[in-house]
Amino acid sequence: xxxxxxxxxxxxxxxxxxxxxxxxLIREGIPxxxxxxxxGGLEAALALKDELGAKVxxxxxxxxxxxxxxxxxxxxxxDEAVLLSDRAFGGADTWAxxxxxxxxxxxxxxxxxICGRQAIDGDTAQVGPQIAEHLGLPxxxxxxxxxxxxxxxxxxxxxxxxxxxxxxxxxxxLTALKDMNRxxxxxxxxxxxxxxxxxxxxxxxxxxxxxxxxxxxxxPTRVKKSFTKGVKSAGKVYxxxxxxxxxxxxxxxxxxxxx
Amino acid sequence: MNISDYRGVMVxxxxxxxxxxxxxxxxxxxxxxxxxxxxxxxxxxxVGHGLPDxxxxxxIAQGADTVVVVDDPALDVYMTEPYxxxxxxxxxxxxxxxxxxxATTIGRDLAPRVSARVRTGLTADxxxxxxxxxxxxxxxxxxxxxxxxxATIVCPEHRPQMSTVRPGVMRRLERDDSRKGSVxxxxxxxxxxxKNVEILEVVVEKAAKKSIEEANVLISGGRGLGNLDNxxxxxxxxxxxxxxxxxxxxxxxxxxxxQDRQVGQTGKTVRPDVYFACGISGMIQHVxxxxxxxxxxxxxxxxxxxxxxxxxxxxVADINKVVPALVEELKAAKAAR
Numbered sequence: 001x002x003x004x005x006x007x008x009x010x011x012x013x014x015x016x017x018x019x020x021x022x023x024x025l026i027r028e029g030i031p032x033x034x035x036x037x038x039x040g041g042l043e044a045a046l047a048l049k050d051e052l053g054a055k056v057x058x059x060x061x062x063x064x065x066x067x068x069x070x071x072x073x074x075x076x077x078x079d080e081a082v083l084l085s086d087r088a089f090g091g092a093d094t095w096a097x098x099x100x101x102x103x104x105x106x107x108x109x110x111x112x113x114i115c116g117r118q119a120i121d122g123d124t125a126q127v128g129p130q131i132a133e134h135l136g137l138p139x140x141x142x143x144x145x146x147x148x149x150x151x152x153x154x155x156x157x158x159x160x161x162x163x164x165x166x167x168x169x170x171x172x173x174l175t176a177l178k179d180m181n182r183x184x185x186x187x188x189x190x191x192x193x194x195x196x197x198x199x200x201x202x203x204x205x206x207x208x209x210x211x212x213x214x215x216x217x218x219x220p221t222r223v224k225k226s227f228t229k230g231v232k233s234a235g236k237v238y239x240x241x242x243x244x245x246x247x248x249x250x251x252x253x254x255x256x257x258x259x
Numbered sequence: 260m261n262i263s264d265y266r267g268v269m270v271x272x273x274x275x276x277x278x279x280x281x282x283x284x285x286x287x288x289x290x291x292x293x294x295x296x297x298x299x300x301x302x303x304x305x306v307g308h309g310l311p312d313x314x315x316x317x318x319i320a321q322g323a324d325t326v327v328v329v330d331d332p333a334l335d336v337y338m339t340e341p342y343x344x345x346x347x348x349x350x351x352x353x354x355x356x357x358x359x360x361x362a363t364t365i366g367r368d369l370a371p372r373v374s375a376r377v378r379t380g381l382t383a384d385x386x387x388x389x390x391x392x393x394x395x396x397x398x399x400x401x402x403x404x405x406x407x408x409x410a411t412i413v414c415p416e417h418r419p420q421m422s423t424v425r426p427g428v429m430r431r432l433e434r435d436d437s438r439k440g441s442v443x444x445x446x447x448x449x450x451x452x453x454k455n456v457e458i459l460e461v462v463v464e465k466a467a468k469k470s471i472e473e474a475n476v477l478i479s480g481g482r483g484l485g486n487l488d489n490x491x492x493x494x495x496x497x498x499x500x501x502x503x504x505x506x507x508x509x510x511x512x513x514x515x516x517x518q519d520r521q522v523g524q525t526g527k528t529v530r531p532d533v534y535f536a537c538g539i540s541g542m543i544q545h546v547x548x549x550x551x552x553x554x555x556x557x558x559x560x561x562x563x564x565x566x567x568x569x570x571x572x573x574x575v576a577d578i579n580k581v582v583p584a585l586v587e588e589l590k591a592a593k594a595a596r
Binding site for chain 2: 011013014095120122124125127128129133139141158161165166168221223225226228236238239243245246249253256258
């Protein structure tokens with residue numbers, strides 16, 4: 001079985017701080033990690049490899065630094081790694097990103113594609129299902145358990161109010177939840193090895209994709225503006241009646257975009 | 260694509276086991292406001308099998324001008340492809356300029372699939388939606404980067420403009436049985452090959468309780484509330500803000516709420532976007548569990564309570580008078596949007 005795990009290198013957003021003076025995001029010094037849901041997907045793939053002898057390829061789209069995340073995946077036990085990296089891919093929204101990744105997947109070939117449910121920097125949960133649509137594959141999202149049988153997988157698909165157990169024929173795409181397992185650590189020999197192995201880098205010339213459908217130009221959505229919720233100012237204390245107090249609180253929540 | 264061909268707002272009226280979900284009415288609430296701004300119609304898309312007529316009537320009473328019903332045995336239980344086919348057919352038939360879907364585990368599965376199919380943009384988990392003056396484009400605002408920044412997204416050249424909308428943020432309309440609307444059936448052929456997965460088992464569980472560490476808004480109560488009845492009234496604020504009620508140790512020790520809700524050194528450490536300290540004095544053991552919250556509101560009648568040193572906004576007043584006033588103000592603020 002050929003499994004491709006799609007991964008994203010993300011800043012560890014739990015470490016992100018807002019500059020108390022300027023109100024802007026402090027990007028320096030934030031560690032980059034493999035997106036947690038993707039790491040869950042990678043572990044699920046590696047478990048299938050242990051069990052059935054699957055071949056696991058990791059695929060990422062991003063800047064050259066994302067090489068590091070792919071090497072971590074190799075050190076954990078992935079067999080091959082491909083980095084999609086080209087200026088032409090930059091500025092892509094989820095539609096253009098999924099189009100680009102789908103093109104790379106066509107070239108790689110696959111029986112099973114596993115993506116993380118969502119990335120912690122964007123939190124959209126859109127790229128996985130959109131890849132499946134571009135490839136004309138069935139998908140199941142929010143997967144918390146995975147078993148493989150002959151030619152198909154059986155998964156537990158989580159909802160707010162319960163779950164379904166779903167059987168899907170291969171080829172298909174799954175989006176994984178990080179709590180589906182506990183990802184293994186890199187082995188010492190794996191780490192040593194990972195730096196000698198090849199991470200293939202594919203650019204625009206390496207995949208078959210319409211240039212009008214990728215990057216900023218191929219993206220239906222645009223970021224019009226982004227802003228932090230503002231500088232944390234020194235607190236104010238008001239001695240007022242209850243009604244006025246309630247009004248002050250509501251005004252403050254509006255300023256914070258809570259309501 | 261000729262953008263001017265696309266008119267109206269369509270909301271996906273999510274139902275589970277024949278029951279239209281709360282999120283559907285929230286989408287009608289925001290959809291009504293946007294449709295009125297544009298002076299265009301509001302459609303509700305109801306997909307399922309054998310749904311009672313009362314479901315469509317309720318959608319009209321809560322704001323829809325037209326309810327589009329897609330009924331097929333294959334749509335009884337949510338499955339991605341049959342639902343995607345139904346929604347795509349509705350978009351092609353009605354050409355709405357805007358489509359809202361709830362940011363639920365169903366909406367976030369369905370909407371990306373459909374947006375990819377109709378080649379349009381999709382903005383996830385929106386908390387703010389408005390029409391831009393002049394362009395009449397939809398401005399879709401959402402948190403990103405773990406909630407550290409907000410981004411406003413537009414989809415200027417593709418239609419429909421699609422977004423999933425965070426549950427609990429938008430306010431539903433007052434229901435009005437005199438509101439008039441129409442119900443239209445849309446026939447969509449669901450073929451055997453569209454059922455491309457096999458659902459082996461459907462299990463319904465009581466919704467898992469969200470833990471206080473995951474909440475974006477926490478309303479925390481302390482001994483200053485006086486008694487259990489007053490403590491329970493904090494739920495009113497939590498409902499308005501989509502938050503959870505948490506507590507100081509004193510309240511947990513008094514047995515007003517379980518230990519899973521306790522904030523502080525011997526309880527949980529929390530970091531919500533907004534933390535309300537209601538009748539909590541702010542002893543260091545409590546503060547240790549909540550001081551990293553983004554925005555802290557403290558209400559206490561004792562002006563020398565240490566909690567005010569950590570508060571972004573402090574109100575020196577009787578908490579039991581502030582709670583009902585705050586619920587009223589929050590309702591009014593939502594209604595005004």
